[in-house]
Amino acid sequence: MKLELRGITKRFGALTANDHIDLVVQPGEIHCLLGENGAGKSTLMNVLYGLYRADEGEILLDDQVQKFEGPGDAMNAGIGMVHQHFMLIPVFTVAENVMLGNENTKAGGVLDLEAARTKVREISARFGFDIDPDAKIEDLPVGVQQRVEIIKALSRDAKVLVFDEPTAVLTPQETDELMDIMRQLKDEGTAIVFITHKLREVREVADRITVIRLGKVVGEAEPSATNAELASLMVGRAVSLTVDKADAAPGDDALVVSELTVTDHVGQVLVDNVSFTLKRGEILCVAGVQGNGQTELTEAIMGLQHRVLGSIVLDGTELVGQSTRGVLDSGVGFVPEDRTEDGLVGEFTIAENLMLDRYTSEPFVKAGTLQLDALARFAAEKVTEFDVRAQGIATKVGRLSGGNQQKVVLARELSRELRLFIAAQPTRGLDVGSIEFVHKRIVATRDAGVPVIVVSTELDEVTALADRIAVMYRGRIIGIVPGDTPRDVLGLMMAGETPSEVAA
Amino acid sequence: MTSTDQTTAGAAAAPETPAPPRQNQILKEIFGGSAMISFLAIILALIFGGLLIVLTDPVVQQTSAYFFSRPGDTFVAIAEAVGGAYAALFRGSVFNYLRADEFGAAIRPLTESLTNATPLIAAGLGVALAFRVGLFNIGGRGQILIAAAAAGYVGAYVPMPPVIHLIVALVVGLIGGALWGGLVGLLKARTGAHEVIVTIMLNYIAFYLISFLLRTPGALQAPGQSNPRSGPMLETAVFPKIAGEEYNLNIGFILVIVATIYVWYLLNRSAMGFQFRAVGENPHAARVAGINVERTYITVMVIAGALVGLAGVQQALGNFTGGIAAGLDAGIGFDAITVALLGRSKPIGVFFAGILFGALKAGAVTMQAAEGIPVDIVLVVQSFIVLFIAAPPLVRALFRLPTPDPLFHWRKPQLARKAEVTK
Numbered sequence: 001m002k003l004e005l006r007g008i009t010k011r012f013g014a015l016t017a018n019d020h021i022d023l024v025v026q027p028g029e030i031h032c033l034l035g036e037n038g039a040g041k042s043t044l045m046n047v048l049y050g051l052y053r054a055d056e057g058e059i060l061l062d063d064q065v066q067k068f069e070g071p072g073d074a075m076n077a078g079i080g081m082v083h084q085h086f087m088l089i090p091v092f093t094v095a096e097n098v099m100l101g102n103e104n105t106k107a108g109g110v111l112d113l114e115a116a117r118t119k120v121r122e123i124s125a126r127f128g129f130d131i132d133p134d135a136k137i138e139d140l141p142v143g144v145q146q147r148v149e150i151i152k153a154l155s156r157d158a159k160v161l162v163f164d165e166p167t168a169v170l171t172p173q174e175t176d177e178l179m180d181i182m183r184q185l186k187d188e189g190t191a192i193v194f195i196t197h198k199l200r201e202v203r204e205v206a207d208r209i210t211v212i213r214l215g216k217v218v219g220e221a222e223p224s225a226t227n228a229e230l231a232s233l234m235v236g237r238a239v240s241l242t243v244d245k246a247d248a249a250p251g252d253d254a255l256v257v258s259e260l261t262v263t264d265h266v267g268q269v270l271v272d273n274v275s276f277t278l279k280r281g282e283i284l285c286v287a288g289v290q291g292n293g294q295t296e297l298t299e300a301i302m303g304l305q306h307r308v309l310g311s312i313v314l315d316g317t318e319l320v321g322q323s324t325r326g327v328l329d330s331g332v333g334f335v336p337e338d339r340t341e342d343g344l345v346g347e348f349t350i351a352e353n354l355m356l357d358r359y360t361s362e363p364f365v366k367a368g369t370l371q372l373d374a375l376a377r378f379a380a381e382k383v384t385e386f387d388v389r390a391q392g393i394a395t396k397v398g399r400l401s402g403g404n405q406q407k408v409v410l411a412r413e414l415s416r417e418l419r420l421f422i423a424a425q426p427t428r429g430l431d432v433g434s435i436e437f438v439h440k441r442i443v444a445t446r447d448a449g450v451p452v453i454v455v456s457t458e459l460d461e462v463t464a465l466a467d468r469i470a471v472m473y474r475g476r477i478i479g480i481v482p483g484d485t486p487r488d489v490l491g492l493m494m495a496g497e498t499p500s501e502v503a504a
Numbered sequence: 505m506t507s508t509d510q511t512t513a514g515a516a517a518a519p520e521t522p523a524p525p526r527q528n529q530i531l532k533e534i535f536g537g538s539a540m541i542s543f544l545a546i547i548l549a550l551i552f553g554g555l556l557i558v559l560t561d562p563v564v565q566q567t568s569a570y571f572f573s574r575p576g577d578t579f580v581a582i583a584e585a586v587g588g589a590y591a592a593l594f595r596g597s598v599f600n601y602l603r604a605d606e607f608g609a610a611i612r613p614l615t616e617s618l619t620n621a622t623p624l625i626a627a628g629l630g631v632a633l634a635f636r637v638g639l640f641n642i643g644g645r646g647q648i649l650i651a652a653a654a655a656g657y658v659g660a661y662v663p664m665p666p667v668i669h670l671i672v673a674l675v676v677g678l679i680g681g682a683l684w685g686g687l688v689g690l691l692k693a694r695t696g697a698h699e700v701i702v703t704i705m706l707n708y709i710a711f712y713l714i715s716f717l718l719r720t721p722g723a724l725q726a727p728g729q730s731n732p733r734s735g736p737m738l739e740t741a742v743f744p745k746i747a748g749e750e751y752n753l754n755i756g757f758i759l760v761i762v763a764t765i766y767v768w769y770l771l772n773r774s775a776m777g778f779q780f781r782a783v784g785e786n787p788h789a790a791r792v793a794g795i796n797v798e799r800t801y802i803t804v805m806v807i808a809g810a811l812v813g814l815a816g817v818q819q820a821l822g823n824f825t826g827g828i829a830a831g832l833d834a835g836i837g838f839d840a841i842t843v844a845l846l847g848r849s850k851p852i853g854v855f856f857a858g859i860l861f862g863a864l865k866a867g868a869v870t871m872q873a874a875e876g877i878p879v880d881i882v883l884v885v886q887s888f889i890v891l892f893i894a895a896p897p898l899v900r901a902l903f904r905l906p907t908p909d910p911l912f913h914w915r916k917p918q919l920a921r922k923a924e925v926t927k
Contacts, residue, residue: 324793325794327794342791345790347786348785356782357792359795368774372773
């Protein structure tokens with residue numbers, strides 16, 4: 001089925017999220033929608049999926065104008081969507097999830113589960129998936145859950161399939177497999193819209209590329225275009241994709257983590273006997289697929305985990321057993337991976353967020369009273385220094401874009417005297433321009449002689465920043481390798497294998 | 505599966521980190537409405553109250569029987585019913601213009617309104633403060649009773665020199681409320697118990713505890729009495745009148761003004777209040793920033809309990825000086841929730857909302873006496889105010905107000921939120 005969007009315009013108050021966007025996707029074509037966060041990709045897809053009503057413009061399927069009142073209409077018309085956050089019910093089985101919203105019933109209103117199972121088996125066989133229709137979603141790995149989403153869309157005869165940032169949660173291997181699935185779907189004649197901001201993936205599978213910036217189509221590109229060309233199209237200016245950094249000049253050991261084990265409240269081991277040493281002026285990247293204990297490792301250092309064994313010694317001070325306040329006061333700066341949830345208070349102003357973890361002493365507090373003048377001066381200075389784009393320091397942080405929010409977190413954490421800096425997923429969801437900025441600041445922190453830990457699931461980021469790389473798998477450190485280790489070796493390590501050259 | 509979910513799930517199971525439940529988000533939207541909504545809600549409630557007055561007025565009913573022959577009569581009757589009712593309400597709560605010749609008598613209703621408002625404001629501040637930290641304090645009744653009993657015991661049975669007696673009774677009362685409130689914070693912090701359940705249950709415990717003490721000779725019951733009532737407050741412990749002996753207005757109102765300023769300072773200018781607000785807006789970020797969320801819950805409930813306790817002290821030493829009884833709460837504990845709601849959980853807002861509710865209470869009596877309109881109409885108006893504040897979209901639709909910025913959803917868009925639930 002051919003999908004055509006004509007002059008789609010969607011406004012939210014004064015803001016135009018989509019401005020006369022035209023897009024044509026032919027059957028048997030993978031069309032990449034490339035753009036920074038906040039460029040309007042998701043809005044456009046929500047219009048297509050019937051979640052938003054466009055203010056202007058029309059959606060055509062095989063040259064027929066469509067009117068979608070809701071996702072139900074879009075699905076019936078043959079549009080399927082694989083969301084970034086899976087829309088699956090964890091305690092239901094695969095078959096139950098696939099039939100959800102489209103339940104067939106036998107006489108007396110009894111669910112016809114057998115039909116759903118057959119459908120799952122049939123589609124699985126077609127693509128060579130090995131999926132048990134009776135497996136519970138919560139027992140399946142993330143990559144398989146995504147396949148269930150694909151099956152769900154295909155079970156409703158989707159002829160146009162939208163993948164919204166599908167690779168964010170996958171290992172490099174799983175990503176490659178997903179690419180294969182997409183190619184197979186394309187060969188069957190499905191029209192595919194692939195939304196992403198990862199340039200490497202785009203160049204790998206796309207037949208055509210449309211770049212969106214600030215709600216407008218700014219250009220089309222061929223898959224043969226270079227990364228730099230695509231990036232500059234996306235951002236609207238030339239960007240440097242590599243991080244300029246001199247070789248590390250590591251000093252003495254600063255942080256010594258030994259035999260660290262973290263368990264959760266039911267006794268499940270989240271971090272398993274981890275030991276490593278970090279020197280001053282060195283960046284250690286902790287790589288690994290999301291959910292392999294990296295989060296818990298950083299939280300354990302920050303005093304945010306409650307069941308911690310082993311020791312974490314920073315400059316001779318034991319951190320295990322200290323409160324988060326104590327750890328912060330020891331000179332640890334922390335950028336949490338979920339900045340909206342753990343790093344910022346959305347209803348607070350930029351200025352208030354800049355003192356969020358400095359509420360105990362001068363210059364911001366004297367005799368229990370906030371020093372608003374000192375805070376205002378400090379905030380104005382930091383907003384300029386970190387290039388936070390906002391109307392003023394009284395703007396609520398919840399109204400800033402992801403990149404500007406992250407700059408606020410960085411400004412706060414980097415303006416203290418640091419003896420250790422931990423940044424978890426520092427560029428997740430950021431646009432190319434902001435990524436560049438964040439990376440520069442991290443390298444500058446290292447060059448100032450601070451030991452740095454960067455946790456990232458993005459291999460590009462890991463290889464760009466790391467002096468050394470620790471790969472985590474199921475709570476253990478599989479190995480610590482030099483920063484220039486090839487991607488495929490890292491990929492294998494992320495999947496739990498210990499390549500021979502590493503083991504040696 | 506992101507780590508956020510893991511932390512949230514872990515928090516729900518582990519007692520160390522009681523995360524606020526999702527319904528608190530909805531409450532927050534209700535409590536955080538704009539001043540405009542509050543004002544329009546009052547207007548709407550008065551209109552609907554007027555409608556009820558019209559429907560129940562006997563003259564309107566009579567005239568409407570011959571509406572089609574002489575419609576004018578009906579309209580006159582309607583105007584008289586509503587106009588008369590609200591005029592009486594005004595006379596009873598602000599200024600009695602029928603006695604304008606004698607200023608002292610004409611102004612009496614206003615002092616009555618302020619007297620009524622005193623405990624409402626104090627308790628409203630307690631509810632509002634807890635709410636700014638994300639806690640829904642429904643325990644006003646229990647905190648009032650315990651504070652009143654503590655202050656009442658000292659006031660009635662422990663003779664002391666003047667001034668000192670008053671201060672000791674006041675402080676003991678505040679400590680009573682603080683302990684009863686702090687208990688809620690402690691239970692929440694240590695066990696993860698939901699504060700709504702805990703406060704409701706503590707209300708019952710307080711009520712029956714006080715009832716028991718009031719029936720126990722040697723405890724609170726007045727010696728040689730068989731009624732469940734304490735002895736009268738000693739002269740030295742009674743709140744002094746501040747506007748002359750002929751008015752009921754007492755020093756409690758001054759204390760409430762001080763309390764309002766204190767809460768304003770606490771929330772907006774103090775380091776402690778900064779932590780309070782951070783925990784209330786985003787406990788996760790507060791925890792990562794080194795704030796001890798559990799200790800904050802305890803601290804805020806101690807202060808909130810003391811504020812609500814001030815209402816109890818006012819009842820014991822100001823309004824029921826003849827002796828306290830188990831009914832002295834008089835619904836203030838729950839009205840305080842409405843006052844905090846109308847005041848949008850801001851100290852200044854609570855202050856004026858308390859005065860409005862105090863005025864409605866005072867005026868209702870005059871309305872009944874002068875126009876024969878049941879006091880319940882005022883309760884209905886109060887209830888309508890709550891209803892309209894709780895449904896801002898309804899008010900916006902009725903007044904054709906624009907909806908707030910749709911792009912501003914800090915707590916993740918609806919779709920992502922749903923996805924999180926299913927993950």
